[in-house]
Amino acid sequence: MLTTTGLSLATRKNIRDEFQNKIPELQKTLNKLTGSDYEFHVDFATLHDESARANSAQAQWYKSSMGQIAYQYFESLVGNIKRVAENDDLVRSDFIKVTSKREIHLVNDSEISGDNDLEIVDGVIYIKVRPGHLGYNASVGYYILNYVKADDEVLPLRTKINIRDGWELKVPGVKKTLKKVLGEDYDFVVNFDEIYTQAIKERPDYLDWFSSSLGDIVYGYFDSLKGYIERYAEKDELVRNELLKLTTTRKIHLVYDSDLETNELLEVKDDAFWIKTRPKDFGSSTSIGYYLVDRVKDPDSALPLRTKVDVRDEWELKVPALKKRLKSSLGEDYGFEVDLDEIYSQIIKANKSQHDWYTRSLGSITCSYFDSLVSNIEKTASDDLARNEFLEATSSRTFHLVLDTEVASYNDVEIENGDLYIKVEPKNFGYNVYVGSEISKKIKAPGSAFPLETKLNVRNEWELKIPALKKKLKEAVGEDYEFVVNFEELLNVGIAKNDSDASWLKRSLGEIVYQYYGALIENVVKVAKDDDLVREGFLEVTGEKKIHLVYDSDCENNCDLQVVNDAIYIKVKPGSLGRDSYYVGHNIVDIL
Structure with a gap:
């Protein structure tokens, strides 16, 4: 409908020639696009008068060109409608729906801030x-998609377009990748109406971004998750099987969760993937899934998936090499027993601040304990005596890693009933993985009187040195002498009488005994080698050719020397073994 009442002939002529005669072509274009006839409404009389009053300098221009000016607005609008709707069924159908009155009006509005604006109200x-x-800028409708929104729908048309182009058209590619990686089809669950409504409510300043990019934003979350699933699961059967087991609904949801402590979070629960974000953070970062392996945990298992992966890679795959090293050193096959479910449950309770470290490193920590132990066994087992003792002591051929709250230090090694146990205090798990440096102290073969460290010391510091000592004595006195020592009695009584000496006596028994004999022989050689009288006297009173080392509670000193029944006795006060041994024999001439 056109109103020209009261306008000059020149103005009406321009309206006829430059507007009325050209409008049918624009209407034809719209009809071709929409299948409907649209009416163009202009109250030229009011439009002219208001424009001339507001801008008197352009009154003559308005008078002579009113039709031409008005036409430019409609031409621009129809051109932009054609641009966005001609090849887009979604745009065309929504445009038809929201312009139900099939009317286009050109009006003045003093409330707008720019040269022009566009609005669709009640189908008009x-x-x-x-x-x-009027006429300063007749370009209108370039952003017409921003104005097309059905009253009974939540999403504007441009948002629906972006959902289609930025989401729906791309989703098949994401699903195809997931099918390739996981071997199953997954559905994506997104309530776009709810996502959009909450987003613009929380961040109204971002209305334009959410309206134009909602599909792209949502796609970003799912594409990111797809990438990390591909990264972690494509070549890892353990990860793949765990994901499939825990997502039996084969669904991935995107939802809001205002209680999150971080911007976004991935959860695997209720048999599905859940991408969660806070409404106020929606779209800020769509990177999701980096911690995928950390978030997956089978409710029926104590270990999260991240821990299972570390256990496999850093423990299970390295066990064969550890066993091979043991076989090479000991000549026997050994097994390892570790209840990692139980260990994990206890250590995260005992040391909550290290939860993440234990979750990521349980396997590598476990391997470190055994690797350290094996390294120290290799050093010890290079000795035939030590190797044989170890084999006899560990008859079950099994090593265990267990937690023990009674362990005084970071860790300890015990051999019990043929099994070797690495014992670790729960709160110190992983803090010091150096194990077995004193393994010889722990090895004691069944039926043996001594631990291995004592046997090694007796051999190295006594048995291997005695031949030279006996030779030295023979060179001085001309006869062979027997050294009589009950090492078991010396050790047991020594410990019983002075428990504080236990560690020293165990590691130094051979050396201690040798010091007594060494001091005595040194003094005998000193007085007898070049003195026939002394030498003959020594041989005469020591006809048994024996030198004993014994305990005697009647000793007045820490140690004494006596000749009894033609034999020499080095007597030691119980509890004083090893003390003043260098004095033995200084009075040898006096006792002969």
């Missing part, structure tokens, strides 16, 4: 011009 399109600015 309004081209609005600021009074006095």
Whole structure:
């Protein structure tokens, strides 16, 4: 409908020639696009008068060109409608739906801030011009998609377009990748209406971004998760099987969760993947899934998936090499027993601050304990005596890693009933993985009187040195002498009488005994080698040719020397073994 009442002939002529005669072509274009006839409404009389009053300097221009000016607005609008709707069924159908009155009006509106604006109200399109600015900028409708929104729908048309182009058209590629990696089809669950409504409510300043990019944003979350699933699961059967086991619904949800402590979070629960984000953070970062392996945990297992992966890679795959090293050193096959479910449960309770470390490193920590132990066994087992003792002591051929709250230090090694146990205090698990440096102290073969460290010391510091000592004595006195020592009695009584000496006596028994004999022989050689009288006297009173080392509770000193029944006795006060041994024999001439 056109109103020209009261306008000059020149103005009416321009309206006829430059507007009325050209409008049918624009209407034809719209009809071709929509299948409907649209009416163009202009109250030229009011439009002219208001524009001339608001901008008197352009009164003559308005008078001579009113039709031409008005036509430019409609031409621009129809051109932009054609641009966005001609090849897009979604745009075309929504445009038809929201312009149900099939009317386009050109009006003045003093409330708008720019030269012009566009509005669709109650099925009618309004081209609005600021009074006095008519004709200054007739380009209108370039952003028409921003104005198309059905009253009974939540999403504007441009949002629906982005969901289609930025989400729906791309989703098949994501699903195809997931099918390739996991071997199953997954459905994506997104309530776009709810996502959009909450997003613009929480961050109204971002309305334009959410409206134009909602599909792209949502796609970003799913594409990121797809990438990390591909990264972690494509070549890892353990990860793949765990994901499939815990997502039996084969669904991935995107939802809001205002209680999150971080911007976004991935959870695997209720048999599905859940991408969660806070409404106020929606779209800020769509990177999701980096911690995928950390978030997956089978409710029926104590270990999260991240821990299982570390156990496999850093423990199970390294066990064969550890066993091979043991076989090479000991000549026997050994097994390892570790209840990692139980260990994990206890250590995260005992040391909550290290939860993440234990979750990521349980396997590598476990391997470190055994690797350290094996290294120290290799050093010890290079000795035939030590190797044989170890084999006899560990008859079950099994090593265990267990937690023990009674362990005084970071860790300890015990051999019990043929099994070797690495014992670790729960709160110190992983802090010091150096194990077995004193393994010889722990090895004691069944039925043996001594631990291995004592046997090694007796051999190295006594048995291997005695031949030279006996030779030295023979060179001095001309006869062979027997050294009589009950090492078992010496050790047991020594410990019983002075428990504080236990560690020293065990590691130094051979050396201690040798010091007594060494001091005695040194003094005998000193007085007898070049003195026939002394030498003959020594041989005469020691006809048994024996030198004993014994305990005697009647000793007045820490140690004494006596000749009894033609034999020499080095007597030691119980509890004083090893003390003043260098004095033995200084009075040898006096006792002969």
